[in-house]
Amino acid sequence: MRTKILIIDDTSGIREDLAKYFRCYQFDVSTAGTASDGESAIEMGRPDVVLLDISLTPGGREGLEICRKIKSDNERRQILVVLMTRVPQVDGDAAIEFGADSFIRSSPLELAVVLAQIRLVIKARDTAYELARRKAEEDLCANIVHDLVNAAAPPLFLVEKMGAGDVGYAQRKIGDANAKIPMIQHFMQVLVSRSFGRITVGDVDVWWVIEESARICVLLCERHKIRLVIENRVKVRCNVTGDMNEIIACVVELITNAVQELEVARTEEGFEGEPCVEVFLSAGSDGFVILGVGDNGRGVPASVGGKLFDEEFTTRPKMVEKRNGLWLVRRRLAAFGGSIGFRTRNPRGTVFEIRFRQAEGRKGDNSRKL
Numbered sequence: 240m241r242t243k244i245l246i247i248d249d250t251s252g253i254r255e256d257l258a259k260y261f262r263c264y265q266f267d268v269s270t271a272g273t274a275s276d277g278e279s280a281i282e283m284g285r286p287d288v289v290l291l292d293i294s295l296t297p298g299g300r301e302g303l304e305i306c307r308k309i310k311s312d313n314e315r316r317q318i319l320v321v322l323m324t325r326v327p328q329v330d331g332d333a334a335i336e337f338g339a340d341s342f343i344r345s346s347p348l349e350l351a352v353v354l355a356q357i358r359l360v361i362k363a364r365d366t367a368y369e370l371a372r373r374k375a376e377e378d379l380c381a382n383i384v385h386d387l388v389n390a391a392a393p394p395l396f397l398v399e400k401m402g403a404g405d406v407g408y409a410q411r412k413i414g415d416a417n418a419k420i421p422m423i424q425h426f427m428q429v430l431v432s433r434s435f436g437r438i439t440v441g442d443v444d445v446w447w448v449i450e451e452s453a454r455i456c457v458l459l460c461e462r463h464k465i466r467l468v469i470e471n472r473v474k475v476r477c478n479v480t481g482d483m484n485e486i487i488a489c490v491v492e493l494i495t496n497a498v499q500e501l502e503v504a505r506t507e508e509g510f511e512g513e514p515c516v517e518v519f520l521s522a523g524s525d526g527f528v529i530l531g532v533g534d535n536g537r538g539v540p541a542s543v544g545g546k547l548f549d550e551e552f553t554t555r556p557k558m559v560e561k562r563n564g565l566w567l568v569r570r571r572l573a574a575f576g577g578s579i580g581f582r583t584r585n586p587r588g589t590v591f592e593i594r595f596r597q598a599e600g601r602k603g604d605n606s607r608k609l
Contacts (some may be wrong), residue, residue, distance in 0.1 A: 247291045383409045459494075
């Protein structure tokens with residue numbers, strides 16, 4: 240898939256020269272001449288790279304503000320921003336402070352220099368993704384070991400509980416262990432793919448991801464008497480390059496978190512209806528595939544919404560081992576070019592949304608219901 244680049248410059252001649260030059264090197268190019276047009280193009284087109292003039296009006300600094308908005312938005316911060324200027328007096332440190340990935344000062348503008356800088360930031364991003372992917376693999380394997388140990392642990396203490404006459408406790412623990420078996424089997428498949436080969440794909444049927452994730456979690460939901468609902472059973476494909484077991488593990492983590500949240504929410508006063516986890520799929524008009532996992536629990540308090548994906552943040556009690564679930568999910572998805580966000584449901588609950596770019600030439604086909 241070609242890299243999408245948006246050029247925002249108030250000088251039409253420079254926009255046209257840059258666009259023509261980049262198209263020769265197989266970039267998918269779009270342009271804008273004002274700050275407002277540029278922001279609209281970013282929202283609608285979701286470019287991979289924004290090449291942005293700092294001054295879009297005489298003496299202005301609109302480019303810095305656009306850069307700040309991109310880098311402060313969790314949904315768009317992965318867009319690469321290269322700020323440029325033809326004014327020698329402009330301080331390049333300001334561009335970096337506003338979050339730009341690179342800064343170019345060139346007068347007159349040298350097209351080859353701009354191209355080289357764009358390629359450099361793309362390579363740096365790809366290298367960072369690869370390092371993040373490798374670190375995510377290490378963390379995932381550590382979590383696999385944790386789950387395997389927990390799965391093997393029940394027999395060691397159930398004998399003692401049974402001997403003490405606490406049969407009910409033993410039965411509950413046996414049920415929990417049985418519910419974990421499909422998850423452990425899946426993680427073992429991941430370990431095998433680590434050792435003997437990777438499932439690497441570029442054009443993926445996202446519905447298959449949902450089916451595999453639901454199959455892994457169905458016993459867990461049944462065990463806790465929580466309904467698992469699959470919505471919008473349509474075929475849609477997205478572009479992903481990586482181990483699909485990683486993506487499935489992310490969805491499984493979100494479903495598991497929803498089950499844990501509902502276990503607490505159902506005991507609180509005011510909870511009404513049946514506890515339910517919903518998994519849905521949609522193809523957005525912006526060219527992205529959205530895979531959502533929602534619940535009808537308590538929702539995310541405003542006090543923790545801004546730090547939900549932080550590495551050190553957890554809602555688990557201190558005596559429970561912290562596994563950095565959402566932070567790890569976010570990093571794992573970013574390694575494959577995806578992203579994750581959340582929103583509050585009405586009247587109650589939370590929806591986590593995973594976004595991947597839709598495969599070119601593929602649209603959701605509502606006539607192919609499963």
